[in-house]
Amino acid sequence: MSALAEELLAVMAAGVDRPPSEPEFNRLALTVFAHQFAHNRPYAAYCRARRRTPETVSDWRQIPALPTNAFKEADLTTVAPEAVRVVYITSGTTRGEEKRGRHLLPDTVLYDASLEPNFRAHLLPDRETIRVLVVGPSAKYHPHSSLGHMNSRVLERFGTAGSGIFWTDTGPRFGCLAAALEKAEAEGEPVCLLGTAFGFVHFLDWLEGEGRRFQLPPGSRIMDTGGYKGRSREVPKVELYGLYSAALGVPESHVVNEYGMTEMGSQFYDEVLRDSLRGEPIPPVEGRVKIPPPWVRTQVVDADTLQPLPDGEVGLLRHHDLANLHTVAAIQTDDLGVARGEGFEVLGRASGAEPRGCSLAVEEFLASR
Amino acid sequence: MLLAQYFPPSLDPGNPPAEGVTRTGYRYLRTTVTPEFASRIVAELAARGPVLQACSRERILACLDTLHRRWAKTGSRLRGEAVEALHAATGYARASIDASLRQLFASLDRRELEGWFHAAGILPTALDGFTTVPRGDLSVFGPSLGVLIASGNIPGAALPSLVQFLLLKSPLLVKTSGEEPVLLPLYARSLAEIDPELAAGLAVTGWDGGDTAIEAKVFDAADAVVVYGSDPALASVRARLRPHTRFVGYGHRLSFTLLTREVLGEADLSSLAQAVAMDYCLFDQQGCLSPQAVFIERGGEVSPERFAEALAEAFEKLAGEIPRRKLDTDEAAAIHQYRAGVEMRALADERYRYYASDPGTAWTVVVEPEPGLFPSPLNRTAILRPLEDAEEVAAHLASWRGVLISAALEATSPRRERLSDLLAAAGVTRITHAGKAQEPASALYHDGINALVHLARYVLREP
Numbered sequence: 001m002s003a004l005a006e007e008l009l010a011v012m013a014a015g016v017d018r019p020p021s022e023p024e025f026n027r028l029a030l031t032v033f034a035h036q037f038a039h040n041r042p043y044a045a046y047c048r049a050r051r052r053t054p055e056t057v058s059d060w061r062q063i064p065a066l067p068t069n070a071f072k073e074a075d076l077t078t079v080a081p082e083a084v085r086v087v088y089i090t091s092g093t094t095r096g097e098e099k100r101g102r103h104l105l106p107d108t109v110l111y112d113a114s115l116e117p118n119f120r121a122h123l124l125p126d127r128e129t130i131r132v133l134v135v136g137p138s139a140k141y142h143p144h145s146s147l148g149h150m151n152s153r154v155l156e157r158f159g160t161a162g163s164g165i166f167w168t169d170t171g172p173r174f175g176c177l178a179a180a181l182e183k184a185e186a187e188g189e190p191v192c193l194l195g196t197a198f199g200f201v202h203f204l205d206w207l208e209g210e211g212r213r214f215q216l217p218p219g220s221r222i223m224d225t226g227g228y229k230g231r232s233r234e235v236p237k238v239e240l241y242g243l244y245s246a247a248l249g250v251p252e253s254h255v256v257n258e259y260g261m262t263e264m265g266s267q268f269y270d271e272v273l274r275d276s277l278r279g280e281p282i283p284p285v286e287g288r289v290k291i292p293p294p295w296v297r298t299q300v301v302d303a304d305t306l307q308p309l310p311d312g313e314v315g316l317l318r319h320h321d322l323a324n325l326h327t328v329a330a331i332q333t334d335d336l337g338v339a340r341g342e343g344f345e346v347l348g349r350a351s352g353a354e355p356r357g358c359s360l361a362v363e364e365f366l367a368s369r
Numbered sequence: 370m371l372l373a374q375y376f377p378p379s380l381d382p383g384n385p386p387a388e389g390v391t392r393t394g395y396r397y398l399r400t401t402v403t404p405e406f407a408s409r410i411v412a413e414l415a416a417r418g419p420v421l422q423a424c425s426r427e428r429i430l431a432c433l434d435t436l437h438r439r440w441a442k443t444g445s446r447l448r449g450e451a452v453e454a455l456h457a458a459t460g461y462a463r464a465s466i467d468a469s470l471r472q473l474f475a476s477l478d479r480r481e482l483e484g485w486f487h488a489a490g491i492l493p494t495a496l497d498g499f500t501t502v503p504r505g506d507l508s509v510f511g512p513s514l515g516v517l518i519a520s521g522n523i524p525g526a527a528l529p530s531l532v533q534f535l536l537l538k539s540p541l542l543v544k545t546s547g548e549e550p551v552l553l554p555l556y557a558r559s560l561a562e563i564d565p566e567l568a569a570g571l572a573v574t575g576w577d578g579g580d581t582a583i584e585a586k587v588f589d590a591a592d593a594v595v596v597y598g599s600d601p602a603l604a605s606v607r608a609r610l611r612p613h614t615r616f617v618g619y620g621h622r623l624s625f626t627l628l629t630r631e632v633l634g635e636a637d638l639s640s641l642a643q644a645v646a647m648d649y650c651l652f653d654q655q656g657c658l659s660p661q662a663v664f665i666e667r668g669g670e671v672s673p674e675r676f677a678e679a680l681a682e683a684f685e686k687l688a689g690e691i692p693r694r695k696l697d698t699d700e701a702a703a704i705h706q707y708r709a710g711v712e713m714r715a716l717a718d719e720r721y722r723y724y725a726s727d728p729g730t731a732w733t734v735v736v737e738p739e740p741g742l743f744p745s746p747l748n749r750t751a752i753l754r755p756l757e758d759a760e761e762v763a764a765h766l767a768s769w770r771g772v773l774i775s776a777a778l779e780a781t782s783p784r785r786e787r788l789s790d791l792l793a794a795a796g797v798t799r800i801t802h803a804g805k806a807q808e809p810a811s812a813l814y815h816d817g818i819n820a821l822v823h824l825a826r827y828v829l830r831e832p
Contacts, residue, residue, distance in 0.1 A: 042716050049712065069706035073713035303701035304729050316702055332709075334702040 511537025
């Protein structure tokens with residue numbers, strides 16, 4: 001473990017409420033950049049082409065943010081190939097013909113160190129442990145999914161007896177999940193459901209087909225993640241949250257949306273559960289704000305010039321995640337967002353937009369082959 | 370604010386027009402179409418049929434010839450107004466719009482329109498009554514009601530279809546896109562200035578594409594439907610037409626440029642690069658005729674790598690003369706993501722070349738050594754694909770057969786002829802020159818069909 005990694009672990013261990021000062025964050029970010037510039041060759045070349053090197057950069061905002069697409073084309077890691085032990089792969093579209101992004105790590109030490117305090121603060125502000133029910137990927141069945149690792153890690157770290165995984169490599173186990181919910185209901189034991197939004201949509205459809213509903217014990221909560229564009233059907237967020245309440249008995253105040261990406265070691269969560277437990281008003285379903293953990297900075301940049309935008313203007317999200325020590329800390333996403341105060345709102349994925357023009361677009365090219 | 374609709378004077382829209390807005394923020398007025406109003410529009414248009422039928426072919430040709438000259442002439446007031454409004458509504462450079470409209474209207478002169486009739490086998494007098502042909506007497510009619518659904522990407526793209534309905538004396542309902550609601554109402558109004566009776570067979574308006582309640586009223590009344598749009602939009606319309614309704618669909622298509630070694634000389638380098646760049650800059654690669662790739666043959670005086678450099682210079686120059694429209698977030702993001710991918714691939718493969726505007730996404734030039742054809746993220750992204758021999762292009766086109774449309778071919782005789790044969794066999798329906806991609810010489814055979822033949826109803830009275 002390098003001294004730099006130790007320093008980062010200490011920042012994470014201090015939790016989300018004790019952020020390093022801005023100069024301290026800047027110092028760490030520049031040190032991480034110097035490390036990545038020295039050891040991540042493709043990224044160093046990208047930075048050199050922009051004349052941004054550890055010698056020329058004095059502010060973390062000047063560190064070149066690498067578009068996520070680069071992870072599909074190059075091995076963007078600071079560790080030697082033989083030292084790569086963990087490979088997370090982007091999910092891509094259902095057709096799966098295109099290249100997929102790869103996040104190559106020597107271990108999950110920083111990932112886990114970033115995950116735990118952040119998850120605890122946003123999903124378990126009121127308790128140490130909970131019965132965790134996973135309705136999405138897991139490390140066991142999806143070893144190359146970072147979300148799978150996260151779900152499994154949460155289960156190991158915070159899950160009590162009766163926790164379990166209800167999604168295998170062959171798909172969902174809704175019957176077993178319903179049985180687990182029934183059991184929790186009967187025992188009065190609150191649960192934490194972890195899953196993807198589209199997975200929950202499927203489950204809710206299934207429940208409706210079965211004519212079943214639950215009133216999960218008070219304190220039960222849901223963490224949903226990701227969109228479900230292009231899946232069986234799209235459900236507006238307001239409607240989905242209504243269904244969580246009607247079919248599972250989990251109120252809006254206890255539904256926490258998570259936003260993360262394969263290329264990042266840290267995640268973002270809605271503040272809603274933390275806030276509501278502190279007695280603050282519950283924000284509406286649409287427009288909830290996520291505040292980055294102290295070891296991450298998020299900017300919203302103009303999609304054309306890539307220059308930072310003021311609060312309230314829609315642009316692309318750019319994250320500077322120190323948990324990415326072993327790869328690239330500055331990540332330029334194609335996710336749409338808007339800065340709001342200390343945090344940001346996620347508005348969707350730019351690449352999911354309807355193509356315009358009568359030139360054939362990528363999707364249609366693939367479809368027409 | 371522009372009233373972005375045209376109705377026959379006899380038709381009262383009832384409600385006052387409501388405000389619409391394009392993605393550039395351009396505001397216009399348009400009466401909200403309800404299913405009830407749609408029914409009234411088609412009934413009113415259908416009632417105009419006999420009046421139109423009584424107009425002679427000569428009257429229509431003369432009117433359109435005069436009208437199109439007005440639009441095409443230097444300093445045209447009509448074109449000037451349209452250019453300003455279209456620039457505001459679409460964001461395309463004024464120079465792009467002006468050049469393309471001028472060329473479009475200049476091409477739609479009397480000689481061209483007579484040529485359309487000829488190519489469709491419509492004898493000069495057959496539109497006005499029975500005319501003797503070898504096997505009897507022939508008379509030609511248009512649809513008793515036509516519907517034209519225009520797309521928003523290229524101003525004027527659907528105009529030749531509108532003209533075809535007029536030539537066939539058909540009442541026509543035109544649906545414009547909410548993104549380009551400008552040109553066709555202006556055209557209809559300008560027609561009314563010359564021949565109000567002819568224009569009274571025309572209604573131009575708009576509604577949300579795919580509104581089944583409105584479209585059921587419209588499609589059930591129509592004999593012929595012409596659609597410009599995405600492939601899913603075409604399929605959706607087609608599925609809702611009665612079996613005997615004539616249908617012409619112009620969907621998504623693929624175009625490209627092909628440069629052979631003979632034309633790649635230092636002397637003509639900058640003019641050739643300028644012409645190739647122009648095809649990308651006019652309408653920012655949004656049209657079906659816009660190139661998706663430049664196939665470039667090795668072995669010429671100028672290498673593909675050298676050409677890429679010249680092309681980058683041409684783009685930089687044109688960025689000032691024909692500024693690209695402001696992109697949506699998703700479009701700009703796609704270009705940055707694409708560029709990053711290319712930069713990474715170039716690190717591992719020195720055959721790549723990469724030039725890009727900075728800052729911003731105004732233009733991108735890439736020499737892509739991997740064979741095959743693949744889409745670019747558009748909006749002035751030129752991907753050069755070197756070939757050892759130009760004839761290899763056929764292999765790269767094979768999987769795109771059916772969606773190919775236009776090839777800008779630069780070659781000298783006899784290779785030009787040889788390659789034309791090869792491109793035609795591969796599925797291309799238009800072979801043109803670099804710099805002419807957006808200026809088709811004739812709209813008659815657009816997309817490889819003669820639409821007039823599809824729309825006309827030929828009646829033969831046997832002896």
